[in-house]
Amino acid sequence: MRKVTLALPMVPEMEIEASKTAMAIAESMRMSPDRIDEVRMAVVEACINALEHSHASAKEVFVTFEVLGGQDPETLRITVRDTGVGFSPGEIEEPSIQEKLKSARKRGWGLKIIRGLMDDVEIRSGSEGTTVVMSKMR
Numbered sequence: 622m623r624k625v626t627l628a629l630p631m632v633p634e635m636e637i638e639a640s641k642t643a644m645a646i647a648e649s650m651r652m653s654p655d656r657i658d659e660v661r662m663a664v665v666e667a668c669i670n671a672l673e674h675s676h677a678s679a680k681e682v683f684v685t686f687e688v689l690g691g692q693d694p695e696t697l698r699i700t701v702r703d704t705g706v707g708f709s710p711g712e713i714e715e716p717s718i719q720e721k722l723k724s725a726r727k728r729g730w731g732l733k734i735i736r737g738l739m740d741d742v743e744i745r746s747g748s749e750g751t752t753v754v755m756s757k758m759r
């Protein structure tokens with residue numbers, strides 16, 4: 622299996638289903654347990670963002686898993702796509718721990734966490750929705 626897409630309902634805990642699939646595929650690639658855990662957390666953050674922020678009227682989030690590269694090292698590419706309102710990734714302020722300690726808004730870490738956990742992250746967003754493409758080598 623080199624590519625699979627899940628159409629997940631916009632309900633709480635769909636992120637768990639997405640992360641289970643991510644872990645199973647990463648395991649099948651023989652990714653190390655630490656890296657599998659990093660993939661799991663990134664998938665959870667991206668899916669929760671789609672649930673919380675997309676305000677999509679369509680009630681599905683599409684999560685695609687692709688194993689790239691015929692030989693070692695393989696790369697796992699995961700795409701999380703919603704059809705919601707979109708946002709401007711370039712306008713999201715980079716969170717800093719000093720600012721967060723002073724601020725009433727403690728959140729805003731998800732995208733930074735995703736970027737830290739995955740090797741490569743690309744976000745495309747507009748009025749048709751948001752697509753987060755994230756990859757990690759085995």
Ligand SMILES: Nc1ncnc2c1ncn2[C@@H]1O[C@H](COP(=O)(O)OP(=O)(O)OP(=O)(O)O)[C@@H](O)[C@H]1O
Nearest residue numbers: 670671674675707708713728729730731732733751
């Ligand atoms: N799929 C999405 N659709 C629309 N807006 C999004 C989406 N993903 C992220 N955003 C916007 O980007 C902001 C930053 O996302 P990020 O995950 O970094 O923080 P958060 O979700 O607000 O908080 P946290 O992830 O720490 O719980 C969000 O507050 C939201 O405005």
Ligand SMILES: [Mg+2]
Nearest residue numbers: 666670731732
């Ligand atoms: Mg978030």
